[in-house]
Amino acid sequence: MxxxxxxxxxxxxxxxxxxxxxxxxxxxxxxxxxxxxxxxxxxxxxxxxxxxxxxxxxxxxxxxxxxxxxxxxxxxxxxxxxxxxxxxxxxxxxxxxxxxxxxxxxxxxxxxxxxxxxxxxxxxxxxxxxxxxEKYHLPAANKTILKWLSVPARIAITYPLTQFNAYSEPEAAWLQYHQKNLTRQTWVYVRVKDVTSKNMAAQLMHLRPDILAIVSPDDDSAFLEIEDSIKGINSHNQVVAHHLTHTALMQWFDNIQNISASEPLLSTTHPLILSCHDAASIHAANKLASVRLQQQRPPVIGAFLSPVLATQTHPDTEPLGWEVWSELAQLADIPIIGLGGLSPTMIDQALQYGGISVAGIRQFF
The missing domain is CATH 3.90.79.10 (Nucleoside Triphosphate Pyrophosphohydrolase)
Known part of the structure; x- marks a missing residue:
């Protein structure tokens, strides 16, 4: 033998x-x-x-x-x-x-x-x-956990620009309101849907160098473009994550199922935070999180799962309710952030139902 x-x-x-x-x-x-x-x-x-x-x-x-x-x-x-x-x-x-x-x-x-x-x-x-x-040397697999832990218990979301249409200069009014009312050193998802106002996220970060921002990749590019034009500004490190909408997430997922389609280019410079509304998008989010780890790109650090409760912004959208929201949260391989009809005081309820954070507009300023 x-x-x-x-x-x-x-x-x-x-x-x-x-x-x-x-x-x-x-x-x-x-x-x-x-x-x-x-x-x-x-x-x-x-x-x-x-x-x-x-x-x-x-x-x-x-x-x-x-x-x-x-x-x-x-x-x-x-x-x-x-x-x-x-x-x-x-x-x-x-x-x-x-x-x-x-x-x-x-x-x-x-x-x-x-x-x-x-x-x-x-x-x-x-x-x-x-x-x-990272002052303590951890195994490589733990680095993603540290990114997850960086997500705070509460995240503010900016008002839509349309909320300020009554003003003669809506963009200036939007900037003034958020500059004045955002809590210090808070995480804020800067959501400006007006395509003509892509540099508003950058301007807000310049005016409030203490905030940490979640932005779209387009907003991030605008930040770089005007960074040198405004003096006395904090660094690009204010951007903590790029946001991917539900539509963009599902488009990415559909494309990777089609071997003839090229994979859409997603941010390689920042962690991602996604928007999810149902089991299909949670499944897509899990796939994207796995791919990011395999490709050694900055990880997916969370997903807004909404709407938990009825909202003024989308009154005709049927809310998930806490029980269904919790069931969906358990399917996720990434931390889940509650969004929709919530207040900062609901963090304990979100934790009870399987989330790590709550986000919103009106009650988070």
């Missing part, structure tokens, strides 16, 4: 390890473990988590893993799905199901000084800004 080592069979199916990940935090403090040098992706920090057992749901697994690794019982805590992602390390493929778990003040006080977990691993609490700035 030959003693030669077994060669890998090229037809052998790749084994994917299913992992539940717990992003544990109390306010702005996040818990990280440290992987031993002998482990896969060793000498790196990591979120708590582990393999999902047979006949165990991802949420059951994350509760069990947290208890086994840290001794923290989280079955009564708010557990919110962030998303799912697949990563190929070359020597190993993992499918991560990621949950965000907020500890109570009592739980945090009990565990904030624990330097080691129950399995002997080093534990440390880190500030969220330092975590998002």
């Amino acid at each position: 030959s003693n030669a080592p077994n060669k890998p069979n090229k037809y052998q199916q790749t084994v994917i390890v299913n992992v539940a990940v717990a992003v544990i935090h109390h306010k702005e403090q996040y818990l990280l473990g440290f992987r031993n040098a002998t482990q896969h992706q060793g000498n790196r920090y990591e979120f708590v988590g582990g393999k999902i057992d047979t006949n165990e749901s991802a949420e059951q697994a994350v509760i069990r893993e947290v208890a086994e690794e840290t001794g923290i019982a989280t079955h009564n805590n708010a557990i919110v799905k962030l998303g799912r992602l697949h990563h190929d390390y070359g020597d190993k493929q993992v499918s991560l199901q990621v949950y965000k778990i907020e500890l109570t003040a009592m739980q945090y006080e009990q565990h904030k000084n624990c330097q080691y977990g129950l399995e002997g691993q080093a534990l440390t609490w880190v500030d969220k800004p330092d975590l998002l700035a």
Whole structure:
């Protein structure tokens, strides 16, 4: 019998390890473990988590893993799905199901000084800004999770330009209103549908260098074009994401199904936030998120899922309601943002039904 080592069979199916990940935090403090040098992706920090057992749901697994690794019982805590992602390390493929778990003040006080977990691993609490700035070396698959965590609990959306048609100079009135009324350092989706006003997003960012903006790629180009023409301006880093409408998302999805059609060019410079309204668009969003990861482009960091409730802007559109909205959110592989008839105070309700954030116009200024 030959003693030669077994060669890998090229037809052998790749084994994917299913992992539940717990992003544990109390306010702005996040818990990280440290992987031993002998482990896969060793000498790196990591979120708590582990393999999902047979006949165990991802949420059951994350509760069990947290208890086994840290001794923290989280079955009564708010557990919110962030998303799912697949990563190929070359020597190993993992499918991560990621949950965000907020500890109570009592739980945090009990565990904030624990330097080691129950399995002997080093534990440390880190500030969220330092975590998002990648000051802690995490496995490659975790970089997308950091982008997800950057999405705030509340996002403002600008009024349509038509709201200011009664003014002699609608664009000037639009700019003045938003410059004055936007909360400081907020994320704002600058939605100006008037094709003749593409530079309005750029002008607003110039007037309010503290805000972080979600814009269309066209608005982003306008920003670059006039950046040098207005003095005393903040940098292009104000743009945190590009927005893809429901129509553009479905067009992209339809095109990739047609092998004769060329793939539409999407932003390669910024993360994406999408608009979804139903199961079909959630499916398309999941596909796009997967493609972005495979192509190592900035990830999809969220999707506006709307309308949750009835809105003044679209009074004839049938709202999803919280129950249907929640069912759709569970289908998503990316974080879900509630939109439509919501107020900032509804964030707890959105978390309860599977979202991570709420967005809106009238009540967010």
